[in-house]
Amino acid sequence: MKKNLPVGLLIGIAMVFLLFTQALASGGSRAVKTKTGILLVTFGTSVPQAQRAFDHIGDAVKAAFPHTPVRWAYTSHMIRKKLAKQGRLLDSPEIALARMMDEGFTHVAVQSLHTIPGKEFHDLLLNARRFEGMAGGIKRIAVGQPLLSADIDLARSADAVLKMIPEQRRPQEAVVMMGHGTSHPSNAFYAALVYRVQLNDPNLFIGTVEEFPEIDLIKRQLINRKITKAYLIPLMSVAGDHARNDLSGDDPRSWKSILTLAGIECVPVLKGTAEFAPFVEIWIDHLKSAVNRLGH
Numbered sequence: 244m245k246k247n248l249p250v251g252l253l254i255g256i257a258m259v260f261l262l263f264t265q266a267l268a269s270g271g272s273r274a275v276k277t278k279t280g281i282l283l284v285t286f287g288t289s290v291p292q293a294q295r296a297f298d299h300i301g302d303a304v305k306a307a308f309p310h311t312p313v314r315w316a317y318t319s320h321m322i323r324k325k326l327a328k329q330g331r332l333l334d335s336p337e338i339a340l341a342r343m344m345d346e347g348f349t350h351v352a353v354q355s356l357h358t359i360p361g362k363e364f365h366d367l368l369l370n371a372r373r374f375e376g377m378a379g380g381i382k383r384i385a386v387g388q389p390l391l392s393a394d395i396d397l398a399r400s401a402d403a404v405l406k407m408i409p410e411q412r413r414p415q416e417a418v419v420m421m422g423h424g425t426s427h428p429s430n431a432f433y434a435a436l437v438y439r440v441q442l443n444d445p446n447l448f449i450g451t452v453e454e455f456p457e458i459d460l461i462k463r464q465l466i467n468r469k470i471t472k473a474y475l476i477p478l479m480s481v482a483g484d485h486a487r488n489d490l491s492g493d494d495p496r497s498w499k500s501i502l503t504l505a506g507i508e509c510v511p512v513l514k515g516t517a518e519f520a521p522f523v524e525i526w527i528d529h530l531k532s533a534v535n536r537l538g539h
């Protein structure tokens with residue numbers, strides 16, 4: 244009797260264990276709850292006044308998805324380093340995804356807040372895919388397209404651009420917008436957008452800091468048209484460092500200095516596209532499409 248008791252107990256424990264694992268196997272997939280999150284990814288900014296553009300887009304995301312946790316990530320290592328020195332800790336997309344994985348998110352919609360699908364967007368796409376389907380990790384990740392990714396975005400943005408122009412501007416005055424520009428083939432989006440915009444507003448120009456169309460080309464066009472006044476507006480999500488220095492700064496190489504020297508009066512408008520509802524609606528629609536692709 245004394246010898247048999249532990250054996251019976253062991254058999255009992257084994258049977259309970261067997262039943263438990265069977266229950267897990269049959270109902271395991273239903274037992275795991277889904278947890279959906281949104282990750283907003285931008286280049287980032289270290290300019291405090293530019294933050295309101297991100298707040299604006301963050302509010303719009305919360306309004307569209309009131310029950311979904313929203314996280315932010317900055318792709319720029321330089322900006323994250325700069326902000327960390329001020330005590331503001333921002334994640335890279337990879338760290339943010341690792342954190343979300345650790346917090347048990349099963350489905351994540353990653354929304355690119357970039358303007359064009361350039362190198363940063365494609366890097367984000369690649370790394371987001373690497374995070375999908377890890378053991379015990381996020382099951383499904385969908386990446387939303389940046390602002391300009393299809394012809395419909397160009398059509399909508401061509402209308403949205405007109406909303407950024409100050410009311411007092413007269414048709415014979417120019418609007419010169421500054422995009423970032425890239426050596427990536429997606430640089431073509433800027434010229435594609437300006438083609439559409441000029442159908443409605445022939446004196447609106449879009450140039451870029453880094454690539455074609457350059458400010459010298461735009462300057463020649465303004466001179467040819469005998470334009471004497473130009474509104475300078477960034478075509479970037481926030482009016483950050485490029486808008487405040489390369490576009491409207493006092494450095495002789497800024498667009499303001501170059502055009503002023505050519506006899507064109509410049510009026511800078513320091514607002515990013517993320518501060519304007521018609522642009523934010525495009526990003527939100529791309530996010531909605533990403534959330535739909537999560538498939539639940």
Ligand code: CO
Nearest residue numbers: 423452453485
């Ligand atoms: Co730059």
